[in-house]
Amino acid sequence: MSVPAMHYIGCGFDWFFVLLCIGGYFYILRKTGKKWAFWLIFAAGWTVFGISYSLMINGIPAGEWYITLLRITGYVLFTVAIFSLIAKIRKSEQ
Numbered sequence: 001m002s003v004p005a006m007h008y009i010g011c012g013f014d015w016f017f018v019l020l021c022i023g024g025y026f027y028i029l030r031k032t033g034k035k036w037a038f039w040l041i042f043a044a045g046w047t048v049f050g051i052s053y054s055l056m057i058n059g060i061p062a063g064e065w066y067i068t069l070l071r072i073t074g075y076v077l078f079t080v081a082i083f084s085l086i087a088k089i090r091k092s093e094q
Contacts (some may be wrong), residue, residue, distance in 0.1 A: 012054035017046040038085040040052050045077035 025039035052070040056062055 007053055007057050011050060011057055012049035014046050014053055018043050018050060019047060035048060036085075036088060038081050041077055041081040041084055045074045045081060048074040048077060 021039050021043035025043070027037065028034065028036050028039065048070050051075070052067050055067060055070075060067060
């Protein structure tokens with residue numbers, strides 16, 4: 001079975017973004033001393049997408065129910081991360 005190149009590209013970018021998010025979390029923590037949960041939730045979302053791409057590269061069809069569930073979970077985590085960031089910014093403005 002031939003794996004489309006876009007699966008490799010998507011997988012690589014997902015895991016790269018996980019590393020960037022974790023790095024961003026520790027950078028903000030070191031510079032400000034504040035823990036921004038946004039970064040960890042955002043990293044979790046990218047991790048879920050990375051797992052789904054890794055499974056597809058290993059031969060799991062994209063139509064399987066758990067790939068869809070992983071993708072939905074990733075989008076939910078992204079939404080929660082954005083709401084967390086908005087709440088953090090609003091709290092810092094007060």
